[in-house]
Amino acid sequence: MIRVEKISKNFDGFQALNNLDINVKKGSIYGLIGTNGAGKTTILNHITGILRPDSGRITIDGQPVYDNLKIKERIGYIPDDLYFLSSYTLKELSCFFKDIYPRWDQGLFESAVSRFRLETQRKLSQFSKGMQKQAAFALIMAAHPDYLILDEPIDGLDPIVRKLVWQLVMDDVADREMTVLVSSHNLREMEGVCDCIGIISAGSMVIERDLDDLKSDVHKIQVAYRSMPEDPYAGLNILHRERRGSVDLLIVREKKEKVESKILDTHPAIFDMLPLSLEEIFIYELGGADNEDILF
């Protein structure tokens, strides 16, 4: 389990992280999302022990991370900016990884390299950006990390490779209960793979929930009446309401069953209810009133 407790970080007077908590359960795929500059990369750099917080605690399986080689051997990190030694070939890098990571799996490396169709004799500097990312995945997955930390992992990858990458990750989560913490702006893809979501803003956690709970609590509904009853939405937690012609458009934070029973009791002529996508929840939670019209 990864536990981040009340960490704060100040860069030359700028408060990048502010009393931030994160809890990532073993074997889960946790999606960290937030606006540009919210602090995602800064958090990942703390969790991987690259940065030290000004205050607060970060532990993995109860052990502090910073300056802890035993824990770092169990972490695989693919940062947003790959800082590979690009004058080396992929084969040379694999030998380097083999020396660092005690659980290096040569068979898995060779199979990943062949699935990605990468030439191991070529220098990384000769690879395209997307190919360098694939090389990073082949190396990190073959290291068999218990904790996989990914910063914008699928950025720049084509759809076929993206599928291959997620398949590699999901297989390891299923086989070995690997724990994954991933930051990405691709919310559709995150929705398909993550089981828990943390939304951060300005260095603080806004919401941390299981994805299913997050989605089952907020709904977008459209209702129209032949004759408008008095106060038809009484007792519902309405987050947003607007009228378009004869139709009411609402965002409601309630369980599906409660919304259905309350609205159907008022005998609407039209009643349509849709769950919000992760992208819509993100826009609502972080966009505020200015962006609410994007939701309909």
Ligand SMILES: Nc1ncnc2c1ncn2[C@@H]1O[C@H](COP(=O)(O)OP(=O)(O)OP(=O)(O)O)[C@@H](O)[C@H]1O
């Ligand atoms: N070394 C640093 N020195 C000064 N400020 C920094 C440093 N690293 C990060 N910051 C600031 O901290 C804030 C968070 O940056 P971070 O890179 O963590 O954001 P992010 O959520 O990953 O953003 P994006 O989605 O755009 O990649 C930003 O305002 C950034 O300018």
